[in-house]
Amino acid sequence: MTELTCIICPNGCHLIVDDNLNVTGNKCPRGVVYGKQEVTNPTRTVTSTVKCDSKKLRVCPVKTCDAIPKGKMFDVMKDIDSCFVHVPCKIGDVVMENVGGTGISLVVTRDIPE
Numbered sequence: 001m002t003e004l005t006c007i008i009c010p011n012g013c014h015l016i017v018d019d020n021l022n023v024t025g026n027k028c029p030r031g032v033v034y035g036k037q038e039v040t041n042p043t044r045t046v047t048s049t050v051k052c053d054s055k056k057l058r059v060c061p062v063k064t065c066d067a068i069p070k071g072k073m074f075d076v077m078k079d080i081d082s083c084f085v086h087v088p089c090k091i092g093d094v095v096m097e098n099v100g101g102t103g104i105s106l107v108v109t110r111d112i113p114e
Contacts, residue, residue, distance in 0.1 A: 002039050006031045043067035046076050047109070050083040050095060054112050060085040061109045062095055068102045076100030087112045 006013040008030045015025045015035045023035035037043070045067050049059035062083075068076055079099045089108045099106040 004035060004038055006034050008034045042070040044070055044073065046073065046080070048077070048080050050080060050085050052085040052087055052089070052112065054087045055114070057112060060087075060089060060095075060112055062106050063109050064099060064102075065105045065107055068100065068104055072100045072102050076102065076106075080106065085112075088114050 001019065002017045004015045004017065006015050006026065009028060011027050011031075013026050013028075013031050015023055015031055017023050017035045017039045021036050021039065023032045026032055026035065045064055047061070047063040049061050051058065052060040054060070062080065062085075064076065076099050079096060083095050083106070085093075085095055085108065088111075090111050091108055093108040094105045095108060096106040098104070
């Protein structure tokens, strides 16, 4: 049995997931999906910053395009630490493909002019 706090909506339901993946304590159907996924294959979207050559900003905000397996977090952060963005860049520009060996791209989340 695993106890979790659901982070999908503002309710923050206290979930209990048993060994058969039965979820209780949810106020909406999204809690069931979250509870099962969190127990079987937890994932997270990673947000961070990378160095850039802008005259006004030292770093550029980035995020993974999709959620990555939680176990790959350190591999992803290692790759992010080695990245550098040349300006100008626009929201959605790919900084790195297959970040951390996940098959997921890392993208810019802010327009940065020269």
